Amino acid sequence: MYNQRIQMIFHRLLAPRRSLRLKLVILFLIASLLPLITLGVLSFTKSSELLQDQLGKYGSNAVTQLQYQLDSELSQMELVAEYVHAYLLNPSRIAIHREIPRSYSDLHEQSDLEDFLKALKTVKQRGLFIITKSGYFYGENSIKTTTLKEQAWWKAMPADYAGEYWPGFYTPRHYKEYSEKEKVLGLVVPIRNQQGALKDSRILIEMNADKMYELFHLFEKNTQAMLTIKNSEGQLIYQSAQAYTPQENDVVWSKSLTLNDWTLEARLPYKSFFQSSNIIRSYTGVGLLFSGLLALLLGFLFSSRVTGRIKRLKESMFLAGKGRLQTRIPVQDRDELGVLAHSFNRMIGQIQDLVEEITVTEKLKKEAELRAFHYQINPHLLFNTLNSIQWKARLQGNEDIRKMLYHLAMLLEGNLDITQELVTLRKELEIIDHFLHIQRIRYEHEVNYEQIVDDALMKYVIPRMSLQPLLENIFFHAFEDGCGTIRVSIEEEGEDLVLRLEDNGKGMTEENKQKLLQGTYRSKRGRGLGVNNVDQKFKLHFGPLYGLDIQSVVGQGTVITIRWPKKEEDEHDNQSTH
């Protein structure tokens, strides 16, 4: 049961033509999702493009900012170092005579130098010292040079190093008071004074690097990038605390310091770089999913109303088709479906009426057929009697009577065969021949009969017994003495056939002509319905556009024109009437 249902759903999905509801839902989905997807994809690509562009610029700017900060910090230190150096190298000013002062004047010199160093101290500076080879130093009494000399970064500086030496960032363990978390940025400048007390001394400047570290951390936090600073020998000056192994596809911003040979490198993992885009993507995705579900839901709800009604319509039609004509659809709304339901109701009502009517007609027809069957016995009797009379006449040698009887039998046979409504022109004209034979024998003189019909037209059909009444009409009304000329001609006119029946009899008045056409004409002998019947026959078979027309001049003759469409004998049609 369950499997079947799944199969059914699956089948429906594969062949959505089966369900209007599914189509509607799909349409809803497409209508809602297509613009959304387009918009989503467009906004995603555009915004992520922008974001990445901005992030790229931001990262590059941030690194430049760091580089600038570091540069300015370093150049400030360099400036101070240069200043101290220049002061010490100035022979007119150099005051230090003994490495370790003892006397009042020595101390005075020392205090002058220390005051000078103090004056150069800024808030950011951790310390500014001149450290002699022996370990004595000038500057604030806040460091221990014994500890200083054990520091790896101090020992790493070659003894004969000339120029500026940048040991990078480190914890100032050589201070009397320091915390392990503290970081300073150092600069060591060997004094180029090879004589005197300051021989082989070094200037040491240390800046508080806490602010710098804050900047680094802020940079790391804001950009999610890994920051490394290296000197020209590739030694690490700074590295982000977070462990990270560089990847091929990292986004890398790199800058070199202008002041020394340090390089700043910020590495952003490819994934992080595209993180914000991914967020947009997932938001777009969620939006799409949500609206998809919404569309699905709404489509379902909406379509269930529409398809429900359509389904009811369909079921009602099905029922009606099965013959339950009392089926009616309740009409709720005045929309298209409502109108449809209303029309259906009306139609089914009409059908019901018609069926009832047909039932009645059928019944009548049956009765008529029964009656006709009843009457059919009489023609047979008539034929048989006529044949007997014909044989009697032949035996007695009365050829005229025999011929008349033969032709009459033929005429009657044509007339009485009600099974065929439409007969070929050939057959109809044959019957006319029989009629003319009778008339010739009857009047014992020639009636001029002319027939101009192309043999090709003989296959087209004409209502049975439509010419005979007209000819009869001519004999009984137009020719008072039974003499005259009758001409029948049939021509094609496009899709129609036009038959002209001419006589040179006495003609008729306009009034009589109208009466004849309307079937109200009554002669002394009580006939006159023939012409109108013929006209009606054509109109019934071929439509009101076709039929019969009379042109007549009194004393000169009459022309009857009949127009009807070309139609060949249809086997099937004839069979169905049997």
Next chain:
Amino acid sequence: MTNKRIMITTLLLLVALTVSACGGGGGATSNQGSEGSSGSKDAEKTLRFATWDTGDSLKVQQDIAKLFEKQHPGVKVQIEPYADGFDQKLAASFGAGNPPDVMLMWDFPTYYTNLEPLDSFMSKDESLKLDDIYESLFNYVKVDGQTYGLPSGFTTRALYYNKKMFDDAGVPYPKDGWTWDDFKAAAKKLSNPAKKQYGFGIRTSNDPYDLQGIVWSNGGSFVSADGKEIEGQMNSPETAQAIQQFGDMLKDGSAALVGGKNQMSGDDVFKAGKIAMWESGVWPLEGFKTAKVDFGTVEMPVFPGKPVKGIVALSAISVAKQSKQKDLAWEFTKFFVSNEVIKMRSNSDLPIRKSLVQELKFDQNPLYVPFYNMLERSDNTPSFLLNSNWKLVNRYLTTAIDSVMLGENAQDALNAAVKDAKKYMDKK
């Protein structure tokens, strides 16, 4: 009807969705600025308080600030810890016309023009209980008869001694009223250079201010009583002798230099048991207790026939003249010298209120008694209060004293200093 409603709702929802889907990207970056701005509803008054304290004492002051905020709703105390750069930053803030409302203060001659005279506040405010504060402390907060600050804490200087070292050397513990000769003899006995053990520790670089008590005790001085003359004062035999005795002790090995470059501080050397006696204020007392040093305190020795004189290191609290909320600043000042607060600060400063000293039984505690005794002897006016150029003179004096500790003759060094510093004396 319902169909229409559903359709409209659907359309609206779709539009809303589309809009929100688009807007999502941009929204993330928009409000970065809001983080930084705080306290936009500024019904709150902020009182700025500058201090030189660091470390634990700073934490105490933060507690004090919180207590004040609790007692004064709507007030926020913003502590500005200037630390080592105190003078520099304070001077800069006065110069810029944007000083803190309240600040710790000791150098009144330098700053008094920028400070609010507090006499009118003091006379109006009975709750202050001025009588309860040691009167002598007010000498240090007055300039030209006007009071520019309230004493908030102080210390005098006394002698710490290591009882164990005295016991080991078989030397009796020092007593109040002992002479410098007794002191030197004891130091000699307590010294053992082979073990790097000495009777007394002398600072490589001394602040002349701290030595004033000893100089005064010998009848000497750095400057004349009117503050105009150093000749014959700074280089008087009495002054020179008082300083020379330390140089002599260093020479004969009964004392050691401490706190110089690459040397341990005197406090640490005393803690390590390498010096038997150490002259200082009350500051290291708690540290010595914590380090479990078995120590005692005693008044400074006397020069025979001369009265012992003390010197007060005072911390006071002042209100800036440019403060825009002087009443609130006064409230805080008053609060800062209340028993409650002084008690909180009593670990680093001696209480200034008699009632609190009694309450804490400091007047019965042998470790604290010498400091209060020294306070009673601190009736001389320190030189920096007598001459506004003293800072400049002090440099030469410092150099002279330092050189004595490194072997120079005190008289010669002081003569040289007087000669060099004289030029600053005519400008008062």
